[in-house]
Amino acid sequence: MATRTTLEKLQILADAAKYDASCASSGTAKKNSLGGKGIGSTEGMGICHAYAPDGRCISLLKILLTNHCVFDCHYCVNRKSSNVERARFTPQEVADLTIAFYKRNYIEGLFLSSGIVKSSNHTMEQLVETARILREEHDFRGYIHLKTIPEADPELVHQAGLYADRVSINVELPTDSGLTRLAPDKNARQIEGAMGRVKSDIVELKDARKRFKHAPRFAPAGQSTQMIVGADAATDSDIVGKASGLYKSFGLRRVYYSAFSPIPDASAVLPLKRPPLIREHRLYQSDWLMRFYGFKPGEIVQAAGADGNLPLDIDPKLAWALKFRETFPVDVNRAAKEQLLRVPGLGTTAVKRILIARRHRTLRLDDVAKLTQSIAKVRPFIVTCDWRPTFLTDRADLRSMLAPKAEQLELFAA
Ligand code: SF4
Numbered sequence: 001m002a003t004r005t006t007l008e009k010l011q012i013l014a015d016a017a018k019y020d021a022s023c024a025s026s027g028t029a030k031k032n033s034l035g036g037k038g039i040g041s042t043e044g045m046g047i048c049h050a051y052a053p054d055g056r057c058i059s060l061l062k063i064l065l066t067n068h069c070v071f072d073c074h075y076c077v078n079r080k081s082s083n084v085e086r087a088r089f090t091p092q093e094v095a096d097l098t099i100a101f102y103k104r105n106y107i108e109g110l111f112l113s114s115g116i117v118k119s120s121n122h123t124m125e126q127l128v129e130t131a132r133i134l135r136e137e138h139d140f141r142g143y144i145h146l147k148t149i150p151e152a153d154p155e156l157v158h159q160a161g162l163y164a165d166r167v168s169i170n171v172e173l174p175t176d177s178g179l180t181r182l183a184p185d186k187n188a189r190q191i192e193g194a195m196g197r198v199k200s201d202i203v204e205l206k207d208a209r210k211r212f213k214h215a216p217r218f219a220p221a222g223q224s225t226q227m228i229v230g231a232d233a234a235t236d237s238d239i240v241g242k243a244s245g246l247y248k249s250f251g252l253r254r255v256y257y258s259a260f261s262p263i264p265d266a267s268a269v270l271p272l273k274r275p276p277l278i279r280e281h282r283l284y285q286s287d288w289l290m291r292f293y294g295f296k297p298g299e300i301v302q303a304a305g306a307d308g309n310l311p312l313d314i315d316p317k318l319a320w321a322l323k324f325r326e327t328f329p330v331d332v333n334r335a336a337k338e339q340l341l342r343v344p345g346l347g348t349t350a351v352k353r354i355l356i357a358r359r360h361r362t363l364r365l366d367d368v369a370k371l372t373q374s375i376a377k378v379r380p381f382i383v384t385c386d387w388r389p390t391f392l393t394d395r396a397d398l399r400s401m402l403a404p405k406a407e408q409l410e411l412f413a414a
Contacts, residue, residue, distance in 0.1 A: 004087055010097070012087040014046030016067040016078055019263070020113055020147070020170075020226065047107060050145065058143055061101055062111040065089050065126055069115030073172070073183040074267035075231045075260060078115045083265045088117065091130035099138055109143030109165075110134070116149065124152035124160070131163035143221075150186075150194035157194060158218075161201055166221035166253070169194050174242040178232035182269065195250040198223045202251070222253035229283060230275030231260035235308030237301045240286055244297035247290070257283040282310045289317055292348055293341045313403045318344040321381055322399050328381040329389050332368055333358050344402075345377035377402055 004012075048062040066088035067078040077084055089097075094112065101107045112130060116123050127146055134140035146164040148157045161167050169191060173179045176188045201218050208215035225246060227239060234242075243255040259280040262272065286303075289295040295317075303320040304310050311319050321328060321344045330339045332354055340351045350371040357363060365387040369375040380392045380402070392398070 006093065006097070009087040009089055009093075010046065010063065012085050013064045013067060013089060014062065016084070016115075017046075017062045017064045017111070017113060019077060019258070019261075020062075020111075048111060050109075050111070050143070058108040059106070060109045060111040060143065060145065061098055061107045063089070063094065063097075063113075065091070065094060065112060065114035065123070065130065066117050067115050068117045070118070071116050071183070071185040073186065074269050075172075075182055075228055075263070077263040077265070079267075081267075082263075091126050091133055094130045095133040095138065098134060098142075099140065102140070102142060107142075109145070111145040113147035114149075116151075120149045120151035121153050121156060124149050124156040128156055128159045128163065131160065135163050145221075148194065148198070150191040154194070154197050157198065158201055161198060161219040162216055164219055166224060167198055167219045168224040168226070169198070170226045171195075171242070171246065172226070172228060173232055174227055174229075174234040174239045175232065178234055182231060192249070195223065195225070195246070195252075199250045223250065224252055224254040224256065226256040226258055229257050229259050229280055231270060235304070236279070236283060236286070236310045237304050237308040239283060240290075240297050240300045243283075243287060244290055255287060257287070276312060278312050279309075282312065282316060286310060286316045293317070294338050295320070314399065315344070317342070318377070318402060322402075325393050328393050329383045330381065331383040332363050333383075333385065343378060343381045345372050345374055345381075347372075 046062060047059050049057050049059055064078070066086070067084065068086050068088060069076070069078045069080055072080045076082070094110070098107070098110045110130075112127060114123050114127055117126075127148070131144055131146060134142075134144065143166075144164045145166045145168065146160045148160050148167050148169050150157075150169050157167070171179075171188075171191055172183055172186065179186055179188050198219065202222065205215060205218035209217065227242065229239060239257070246252050246255055257280050259275050259277050260271070261274045262270070286295075286300045289300060290297060299320060300310075300316055301308075302323060303316045310316050314322075321342065327339075327342065330343060332340065337351060337355060340346055340354060341348065346354075346368075350368075353371050354363065354368070357367065362385045365375070365379070365384045368378060368382065368384060372378050379387070380389045380395075380398060383389070395401070
């Protein structure tokens, strides 16, 4: 293999890491300032952003240790049979790069993943060693997110959690049959077994720290996972069901949804076209409805169409409200928080403000309008002291009245 400079390796391994959505910003158009025109670029790889538990946005060096891989997952650009340029860092090189970027104030942490080189255990050892060098030799206190390998020895995954702030294990596909077909070297039971052990370690060591001041921390920012959307036949209902099961069983902090994008040198078993990016967005919205708005997975599924997929032209909360109009209108001056959270167009902050404001005065439509981006979307579903929607809630053409115009949708459908 040709000897590569650090910069060449960085280019290859930062680019190879961009397909992992666990801390990605996606969906924007490609722009750059090559040729001296303008300033900035949306195409550069290598630095991504994540949110700390206190809400701070932190920038992370996002790279792979190597893009060599002995597995052959069809959807992955780094799979064994892919014809991409390969490179490999040593743990020491990644640690040195992290510290160098950190000292220059480019980053505040590291997101490290890897292809499987030699064996799962060998690769996991290398990932752990990188984190060990950073934590023990450099006393690095910045954020570390390690992707862990479910097939590796549980003791190695445990060590990863002792060094990392967050660990993640990708479930990859929403259904077992999809995983078997597209990632033949992976096993759903093994993935869930590894997630279960991480959950136990998190709970156990959190509990130990309450009793013993010096008990070690274990992945204090929790664990997360990623699912690829649109590479197999799984519907949004399948995906929502899988995600809610994962949150419930493994106490995940986040499930990330990554719209499958055709990769260079793609396998013939993959679809030729990517799903619309708005589908990924609708799944994130449904995820928020389950985590912050009190929706049950079954209710999200009710918002889906007969094909099991969420509508693309309207958000899932509006889709649910239009199907269950008998639940509306709700009186913003009297309704419980749970009912207000179901009103399309009212976010958690708006609901919180309504609950505070109505303690002091009776709210009018104008008061609600100041708390939302579009009062037109809210009006059919609420009652205030000076407003009743009367027949508006039941109008047959309400959906078309509230759906954004097609031209607006294009903004998101890159
Ligand atoms: S294990 Fe699968 S998804 Fe991960 S790098 Fe290898 S081929 Fe890609």
